[in-house]
Amino acid sequence: MDRKLNQFVNRLRFRHLSFLVELGHNPNLGRAARSLNMAQSTATKMLQEIEEIVDCQLFTRNRRGLVPTVAADALIRRAGLIIAELKAGWDELAVIRAGGLGWVRLGTFPVVTSEFIPKLHREFQKVRPATRFSVEEGDELHLTDALLEGRIDLIVGRIDASSMTSEMSSHILYNEATVVVCGTDNPIAYLKGEELLEKAAEAEWVMPTSSTGAFSLVSHPLVKAGFSVPKVAVETISVLATVGFLKHSNMIGIMPSSIAEVFEKQGTLKILGWKLSETDYPVGIIFRKEYEESQLVELIRSCSAAALAATDVLCAGNVRAR
Numbered sequence: 001m002d003r004k005l006n007q008f009v010n011r012l013r014f015r016h017l018s019f020l021v022e023l024g025h026n027p028n029l030g031r032a033a034r035s036l037n038m039a040q041s042t043a044t045k046m047l048q049e050i051e052e053i054v055d056c057q058l059f060t061r062n063r064r065g066l067v068p069t070v071a072a073d074a075l076i077r078r079a080g081l082i083i084a085e086l087k088a089g090w091d092e093l094a095v096i097r098a099g100g101l102g103w104v105r106l107g108t109f110p111v112v113t114s115e116f117i118p119k120l121h122r123e124f125q126k127v128r129p130a131t132r133f134s135v136e137e138g139d140e141l142h143l144t145d146a147l148l149e150g151r152i153d154l155i156v157g158r159i160d161a162s163s164m165t166s167e168m169s170s171h172i173l174y175n176e177a178t179v180v181v182c183g184t185d186n187p188i189a190y191l192k193g194e195e196l197l198e199k200a201a202e203a204e205w206v207m208p209t210s211s212t213g214a215f216s217l218v219s220h221p222l223v224k225a226g227f228s229v230p231k232v233a234v235e236t237i238s239v240l241a242t243v244g245f246l247k248h249s250n251m252i253g254i255m256p257s258s259i260a261e262v263f264e265k266q267g268t269l270k271i272l273g274w275k276l277s278e279t280d281y282p283v284g285i286i287f288r289k290e291y292e293e294s295q296l297v298e299l300i301r302s303c304s305a306a307a308l309a310a311t312d313v314l315c316a317g318n319v320r321a322r
Helices: 002-011 014-025 029-035 040-054 070-097 116-127 140-148 193-202 213-224 239-247 257-265 295-309 312-316
Strands: 059-062 065-068 103-108 132-137 154-158 168-176 178-183 204-207 231-235 252-256 269-275 281-288
Touching (some): 014 070, 103 140, 116 132, 140 168, 154 295, 204 239, 239 269
Antiparallel strands (some): 059 065, 178 269
């Protein structure tokens, strides 16, 4: 086994990895060869060489081209990750050559962006000044794919067990409740109990997609009470878009309690008297498992703790630090 591993490490080259990734996108030897500016005979020889190195068949052939095996899917995914990491390394070196001290690529859900991320950035700059932060907003599915493909370093946001994979780890920073909200002029704003649930089941909702855990927070209690699932009229993960729709219509929606309280104090939204769950959802950092002991993850953990200590929302009693 050690001999085969040494062969794998010593003989596999970057050009092999690039070729595999291209075949993953374009599983046809002729088209892949043209895309990489090589002769088809060279591409055929390279595939044979790679299969010899890894000691297994990577593709089967049919009339349309190549069909990847399970082994090919695994190797192509890893090859893509290696290439993404090398590109990120080159980009980070460019930042350092320009006088910076590195580059951190964060994925985040919009609900944590406006309050927490700037405080995290401020604390990180105290430890690593001149570090460039890239912040990409997205939903759970998009950011999870970006993390596993090496396009971002970490995710900061809601930790949903259903979206975690065996390749990912997480660290909980705090717990937070999700609340139901509406515009201040919405007739549902002051209803309670059974009447509130009945009108909520009839209402149109502004909500993240039905594939997210947030949707089930609303649908489960409604179905349990004998009503239908929410009628989603607008799908969005944007806090500002949600606020706009609720302010100018009789739709209702959901958001973290700390965010909702800010808009309620401004007189923009009303928090409804409906407790969605007995347990608050965890918010934290999500990262690839192999980086659990990395310096970056440890820095983000410590800076997050410092950022939480400076966050006003802790004083409101809605968020509990861990």
